Amino acid sequence: MKKNNSDIFIKNKILRIVFGMFFLFIIPFTGCKKDTQKKYIYDVNSAPVAQAGVAKPNVKSTVEFISIAYSDLFGTTIDQAKLTSLGTAYNAFGDKKLIEDLIIRNFLHTTGVSIPTTASMNANVPLFVTNTYKKFYNRVPNEFELWQLTNLIRNDVSSTPELVYYAFMTSNEYRYY
Amino acid sequence: MDRRKFIKQSIMATTAAYTFPYILPSGRLFAASGTRKADHVVFCLFAGGVRNLESVHKADGNLMTNMLTGTEAISTDILPGMDLLPSVGIPALQSSGTLFKEFRYAQGPTGHFNGHTTAMTGVYTTTELNLKAPPHNPTIFEYYRKHNSPSMSALNSWWVSNALGPYPSLNFSSDPNYGALYGANYVQPTSFISQSSYSVLGNPKNFNSAEKTSSSKIKNVLDKNFGSQYKPGDAGIENTSADALTLETFISTNFANAMGGGYTDPWAVGANTMNDDMRNVFFAENIITTFKPELLVVNMQDVDICHSDFTDYCNNLRKADYALAHLWKTIQSTPGMANNTILIAAPEHGRNETPNTLIDSHGRYALDHTGEIVSGRILSREIFCLVLGPSGVVKQNQLFSTVQGESIDIVPTIADILGFYGDIPTNYRSNMGSVLNQAFV
Numbered sequence: 001m002k003k004n005n006s007d008i009f010i011k012n013k014i015l016r017i018v019f020g021m022f023f024l025f026i027i028p029f030t031g032c033k034k035d036t037q038k039k040y041i042y043d044v045n046s047a048p049v050a051q052a053g054v055a056k057p058n059v060k061s062t063v064e065f066i067s068i069a070y071s072d073l074f075g076t077t078i079d080q081a082k083l084t085s086l087g088t089a090y091n092a093f094g095d096k097k098l099i100e101d102l103i104i105r106n107f108l109h110t111t112g113v114s115i116p117t118t119a120s121m122n123a124n125v126p127l128f129v130t131n132t133y134k135k136f137y138n139r140v141p142n143e144f145e146l147w148q149l150t151n152l153i154r155n156d157v158s159s160t161p162e163l164v165y166y167a168f169m170t171s172n173e174y175r176y177y
Numbered sequence: 178m179d180r181r182k183f184i185k186q187s188i189m190a191t192t193a194a195y196t197f198p199y200i201l202p203s204g205r206l207f208a209a210s211g212t213r214k215a216d217h218v219v220f221c222l223f224a225g226g227v228r229n230l231e232s233v234h235k236a237d238g239n240l241m242t243n244m245l246t247g248t249e250a251i252s253t254d255i256l257p258g259m260d261l262l263p264s265v266g267i268p269a270l271q272s273s274g275t276l277f278k279e280f281r282y283a284q285g286p287t288g289h290f291n292g293h294t295t296a297m298t299g300v301y302t303t304t305e306l307n308l309k310a311p312p313h314n315p316t317i318f319e320y321y322r323k324h325n326s327p328s329m330s331a332l333n334s335w336w337v338s339n340a341l342g343p344y345p346s347l348n349f350s351s352d353p354n355y356g357a358l359y360g361a362n363y364v365q366p367t368s369f370i371s372q373s374s375y376s377v378l379g380n381p382k383n384f385n386s387a388e389k390t391s392s393s394k395i396k397n398v399l400d401k402n403f404g405s406q407y408k409p410g411d412a413g414i415e416n417t418s419a420d421a422l423t424l425e426t427f428i429s430t431n432f433a434n435a436m437g438g439g440y441t442d443p444w445a446v447g448a449n450t451m452n453d454d455m456r457n458v459f460f461a462e463n464i465i466t467t468f469k470p471e472l473l474v475v476n477m478q479d480v481d482i483c484h485s486d487f488t489d490y491c492n493n494l495r496k497a498d499y500a501l502a503h504l505w506k507t508i509q510s511t512p513g514m515a516n517n518t519i520l521i522a523a524p525e526h527g528r529n530e531t532p533n534t535l536i537d538s539h540g541r542y543a544l545d546h547t548g549e550i551v552s553g554r555i556l557s558r559e560i561f562c563l564v565l566g567p568s569g570v571v572k573q574n575q576l577f578s579t580v581q582g583e584s585i586d587i588v589p590t591i592a593d594i595l596g597f598y599g600d601i602p603t604n605y606r607s608n609m610g611s612v613l614n615q616a617f618v
Contacts, residue, residue, distance in 0.1 A: 059411050082377060089374035091341055094348050094363030095331075096412045098421050102428075105381035148398050158391040163384070167395035173403040175412060 056176035062090045064177075069104060069169060072135060073113050097170075104169045108162060116161045125150045128161070136168040138177075211596035214570050214617060217518035218472050218591050219465070219508060220317075221458075221501055222296055224289065225478035226546045227524035229559045231494060233278045240494045243502035244270045244522075244563065251491075255539050258488035260450045262495060265502040273505075274520075274565035275575040275616040277582045282526045287548040287557040289478065290343045292525025292584070297336075297347050297474060299588025299609035308343040315350045315605065317588045318361035321472050324592075324600035331416050332423065332468050334361035337475040339457035341365050344476075348414060354602075357410030361472070362424070366460035367453050369428075370435045379432050427467055431460075444503060452493060454479040458500040462507040469513045471595065475504070483528060487541035505565060519566035519594050521587060530556045562587070564616040572618055585610030 060068065066086045070078035078086075086103060093099050107113060121128040129149040133141040141149065153159045168174060230236040238251035246269045251259060284301040285291050291302045298314040306312070318334045338344040349360030368374065384392065400407070409415070416424060434440065442448040443459050454477035461475040477497045483490030501522055509515045529549040532542030546557040562582055564571055586609075592598035593612040 056406060085373045085377045088341070088368050089378055091345055092365040092369035092374070094336070094345065094360065094414045095416050095421065095424065097415055098424060099378075100412075101421075102378050102381050102425070105383070106378055109380055109382040145402055148402075149395065152395055152398060156391050156394065158387045159395075160388075160391075163388055163392040164395055166382075166384075167392045167399060171396050171399040171403070172407040173399060176403075176406065 056173065058177050060175055060177055062087050065100065065175065066090065066103065069107060072169070073107050073115075073165070074110075075114050100175075101170050104166060108166060115165055118160050121153070121161045121164075125153050128164075129153070132164060132168060136165075137173055211593065211599050213596035214594045215517050215519045215566060216471060216595075217469070217508075217514050218594050219461075219504065219518060219520045220296075220472075220474045220587065220591060221504065221520065221522040222293060222474065222476035222525055223497055223501065223522045224293065224476045224525040225480035225493075225497075226287075226289070226483060226526055226528045226544075226557070227480055227494065227497075227560065228528040228544065228556060229278070229561060230556070231491060232524075233276070233561045237491060240491050241498035242269070242495075243267075243498045245276075246271050255488045255491055255541060258537075258539050259492050259495060260447070262446055262450065262499050265499060265506055267502060267506050267509075270502060270505060270563060270565055271576070272574045274563060274571045274573060275577070277562040277564075277577045277613075277616075279578065279580040280523060280560045280562040280582045280584070281580060282524075282558045282560055282584045287526045287546045287555075289481070289525060293344065293347060293476065295584045296523065296525055296587055298350070299585050301585060309346075311346045311349055311351045311356075313351055314608065315352045315355040315359075316347060316361070317474070317591050318472065319349055319352070319355035319359035320588070320592055320597065320601050320605075321595060322359040322361075323355060324597040325471075325595055330420060331360070331362050331414055332420050333470050334472045335461075335464050335468070335470050335474070336361045336363045337457060337461045337464065337473065338363070338365050339367065339453050339476055339478050341368055357413050357415070360414035361474075362414060362416070364460065364464075367456050370431045370440065370460065372436070375432050375436055378428075379436070427463075431463065446499070450496070452479050452496055454493065454497050455500045455503075458504050462504060465507060465514060466511050469511065472591070483544050484533070485535050485543050486537040487532075487543050488537045488539040490544070516567045519564065519571060521562065521564050521590065523562040523584065523587065524560045525584070527557045527559045530554070560584070562613075564590075564613065570618055571616055575616070577615070581615070582613055583610050586613050590616075 063083065066083060067078050070076075070082075090096070090099050090103070108115075116128065126146055129146055130140055132149075133139060133145070149164075153164065232241055233245065235245070235247065235249045237255060239245055239247045239249040240251060242248075243265050282292060282295065285295055286302070286304055286306075290308055291306055294302050294306060294312050297316050297318075298312055299317070300314045302312075318336065321334055322329045322331070336348040338347070345363055345365065348363040349355065349357045440456065440459075442451055444451065444455065446455070457477060458475060461473060464470060464473060477500060479493040480490050480497060482493055505520055508518045508520065526546055528544040528546045530551045531549055532544050535543040537543065548555060548557050589598055589606070589609045589611060590613045592601060598606070598612065
């Protein structure tokens with residue numbers, strides 16, 4: 001009896017050790033796990049405010065400014081002699097904005113310049129504004145810009161496509177790409 | 178009003194009265210602190226490479242009779258190559274100021290652009306100087322416009338050069354503390370006021386005031402929307418809208434004058450005698466009479482023909498001398514600038530002692546300017562400097578025949594004349610030369 005009791009005690013001890021080992025080594029690997037794979041962010045999805053392509057870090061060179069302006073207004077490439085004359089005049093005066101203004105106003109005063117009519121502008125001002133942005137800034141206006149420009153043009157009886165073109169071509173953004 | 182309130186308001190009013198007059202358009206609190214010697218400075222870079230031998234040492238006679246006293250005859254072998262020039266009708270300039278006969282361009286490559294850059298920044302250059310970019314050190318124009326408020330309008334400072342190439346970039350530097358915002362108006366007249374430029378710029382569309390307002394409204398909106406990306410100075414020097422209008426009128430007037438033949442022989446010296454140096458100075462005179470600028474720098478470079486033709490070099494030296502005297506005469510007949518202007522003239526560098534292999538039609542060898550050393554002497558570093566001004570300000574008829582003064586002294590001297598030398602930060606001043614005090618009363 002004494003021996004039986006001792007055997008049972010030993011068996012119980014072994015069982016306790018086995019279960020202990022089981023709980024110690026197995027349970028931690030099979031129990032609940034912290035989910036490290038998925039992340040939940042409860043927030044509004046981020047969205048770009050500015051339209052793609054609006055960043056224009058580079059200033060146009062003399063030749064780029066003149067030849068692009070010419071193409072924008074005449075729909076054709078400027079001839080080399082005219083480009084040389086304009087380039088020389090451009091480099092020979094320090095205030096570039098003043099010279100650019102003179103260049104644009106000379107272009108606007110030249111036969112063959114291609115500008116929409118006031119009637120076509122007034123027929124669909126938002127479309128005119130969008131097309132003007134595309135033509136001179138190589139981008140579409142954002143909603144705010146479209147609203148601003150459309151509003152300005154509609155509320156100003158003096159506004160003509162020529163004046164809008166002049167404003168775009170002498171604006172700061174037109175100097176950059 | 179109670180006593181406490183009265184005292185408080187009195188203190189505030191007194192503080193305002195003392196403070197507000199000194200808040201200048203530049204945003205600075207105080208005007209230039211120094212006393213002015215004169216209200217206008219004209220600096221003529223008598224450039225192209227002038228050797229002291231032919232100028233102040235008169236090795237081939239007095240080729241500069243308008244500047245230098247003396248009747249030394251011109252060498253007979255080159256005399257047939259000299260154009261006839263009428264008299265300017267004023268005494269030799271030397272008598273109206275101080276002549277440094279042994280001025281020095283002491284360091285840096287003996288190249289035209291290096292010499293110009295040194296004279297206009299007050300700092301010697303190295304072979305690292307980039308010909309395609311503005312200089313690193315601020316130019317005299319930037320010091321003037323930044324430290325000499327309230328006279329800070331760009332219409333008050335001009336750089337008139339007789340050639341394009343790298344010279345347009347000398348109206349402002351790349352220094353982040355200065356730059357285009359403080360630059361000078363720049364013009365290269367013989368390219369700008371020409372038939373070619375007139376044909377592309379002479380017929381602008383003119384908008385009426387309602388149209389201008391309409392277009393301005395749109396432009397303002399466009400510029401505001403692009404404001405975060407636009408960097409002031411990207412378009413170079415900018416004039417205010419009002420000044421730009423004045424400038425456009427000035428351009429139109431000059432176009433009309435030139436197309437009407439007014440540029441062909443404006444000084445009645447003969448159309449074939451009038452060279453680019455003279456036309457450049459003529460345009461500078463137009464600026465002087467129109468704008469009365471406080472600071473104008475004009476250069477001449479036609480003597481550089483000396484690389485291939487020594488006799489024509491001497492001929493052009495005479496024309497440069499004539500042009501300088503004409504410039505001084507114009508200044509003295511312009512109300513506001515007469516007796517209130519200091520004129521400084523100096524070449525950017527000299528020329529070699531040893532000629533090259535080219536011989537002109539009068540049997541003379543041509544000269545380069547390579548910094549050649551002969552018996553320890555570098556002739557291309559030996560130049561002169563003439564300082565002219567009112568008798569109460571500039572020492573009259575004074576001659577220094579010993580070595581004194583350097584190219585890097587001109588910028589601090591101009592700053593001192595216009596009263597802002599002390600306002601230039603020490604770290605910039607320490608790079609420059611010294612004020613040519615010995616020229617002044």
